[in-house]
Amino acid sequence: GIQVEQSPPDLILQEGANSTLRCNFSDSVNNLQWFHQNPWGQLINLFYIPSGTKQNGRLSATTVATERYSLLYISSSQTTDSGVYFCAVSNTGNQFYFGTGTSLTVIP
Amino acid sequence: ETGVTQSPTHLIKTRGQQVTLRCSSQSGHNTVSWYQQALGQGPQFIFQYYREEENGRGNFPPRFSGLQFPNYSSELNVNALELDDSALYLCASSEPGIDTQYFGPGTRLTVL
Numbered sequence: 001g002i003q004v005e006q007s008p009p010d011l012i013l014q015e016g017a018n019s020t021l022r023c024n025f026s027d028s029v030n031n032l033q034w035f036h037q038n039p040w041g042q043l044i045n046l047f048y049i050p051s052g053t054k055q056n057g058r059l060s061a062t063t064v065a066t067e068r069y070s071l072l073y074i075s076s077s078q079t080t081d082s083g084v085y086f087c088a089v090s091n092t093g094n095q096f097y098f099g100t101g102t103s104l105t106v107i108p
Numbered sequence: 109e110t111g112v113t114q115s116p117t118h119l120i121k122t123r124g125q126q127v128t129l130r131c132s133s134q135s136g137h138n139t140v141s142w143y144q145q146a147l148g149q150g151p152q153f154i155f156q157y158y159r160e161e162e163n164g165r166g167n168f169p170p171r172f173s174g175l176q177f178p179n180y181s182s183e184l185n186v187n188a189l190e191l192d193d194s195a196l197y198l199c200a201s202s203e204p205g206i207d208t209q210y211f212g213p214g215t216r217l218t219v220l
Contacts, residue, residue, distance in 0.1 A: 001167075004150075031207045041196050043151075043211035050207075086150055093207070094141070094164035098150030 002027045002089055006099035013077050013106050021072040021102045023087030031090040032063055034072050037101070038083050046072070046085075077106045112137075112201050112212035120218045121189050129184045129215045131199030139163070140182040141209065142174060143198040151198055157182055186217075194219045 003026035013019055023032075034046040047054050047061040049070065054061055058077075063070040074081055084101040113132045121127050133140050139158045143151035153166035157176035171187040180201070186193055196216050200209040 033208065035211070041145075041198075041214045041216070043198065043200075045208055045210065048208045088151075088209075092164065094156040094158075095153045095166060096141070096209070097153070098143075100148075100150050 001095070002029065002091065002097040004087060004089055004097050004099035006085075006087055006102050008102060009100065010103045011105070013104065015077060015079060015106055015108050017077050017106075018073070018075045019077060019104070021074070021085050021104075023070045023072070023089075023099055025068050025070075025087075025089045025097075027091060028065065028068070029089040029091045031093065031096070032070055033088045033096075034061055034070070035086045035088065036081075036083050037086060043086070074104075077104075079106045079108055082106050112199060112210050114197075114199050114212040114215050116215060117213070118216045118218075120220065122220050123189055123191060125189050125219075126185065126187045127189060127217060129186075129197050129199075129217070130181065131184070131201075131212055132181045133199075133201035134203075134210050137201035137203045137210070138180050139202045140176055140180065141200045141202075142182070142184045143200065144168075144193075145196040145198060145214075146192075147195070154184065189219045191219050193217065 035043045051065045090096045141156040142154040145151040155165040160176045196214045199212045
């Protein structure tokens with residue numbers, strides 16, 4: 001299967017700070033998604049981004065498929081951004097491989 | 109439009125028992141995938157159902173089985189429960205031709 005590594009594993013930020021989360025994957029993919037898991041376990045879609053750059057408010061993401069990595073940028077962080085961020089990839093369309101996540105804590 | 113729903117929310121079973129978890133996919137979605145998420149880990153793919161047929165399976169033993177119904181809702185059945193089966197079980201649905209998965213809130217299973 002595809003190996004997915006996320007870094008850093010843990011991140012503590014002051015409210016208002018910016019951060020970059022990274023996802024490296026071991027094989028070519030045709031599907032990459034970023035999710036935010038809230039403290040109750042719900043996974044929320046952030047981006048579907050197999051290549052290129054997308055922005056949604058304070059969040060943006062970039063995937064460089066040829067170099068097998070993706071970055072998630074969070075600007076002006078808020079306490080509600082706290083949680084675990086996962087990257088998930090697939091090259092078959094059915095089986096997705098998740099990383100172990102980046103746990104983000106934003107303190108006021 | 110309702111999102112993906114799962115039931116029950118929490119469940120406690122003892123080793124050796126059997127359990128059935130349920131998932132209702134989002135309206136218009138004909139593909140359902142199941143994942144197991146152990147504490148502190150990322151979700152692991154169990155299997156996917158497309159139009160009532162299994163369409164891919166991860167590295168899980170046969171005691172993990174599933175069904176998809178004509179209305180695209182789905183069940184995950186686990187026989188002969190083991191302590192290591194304690195986890196959050198997540199269901200995700202997607203619609204034809206769209207690759208984004210939408211997750212339900214999960215069922216937290218504890219095996220004692």
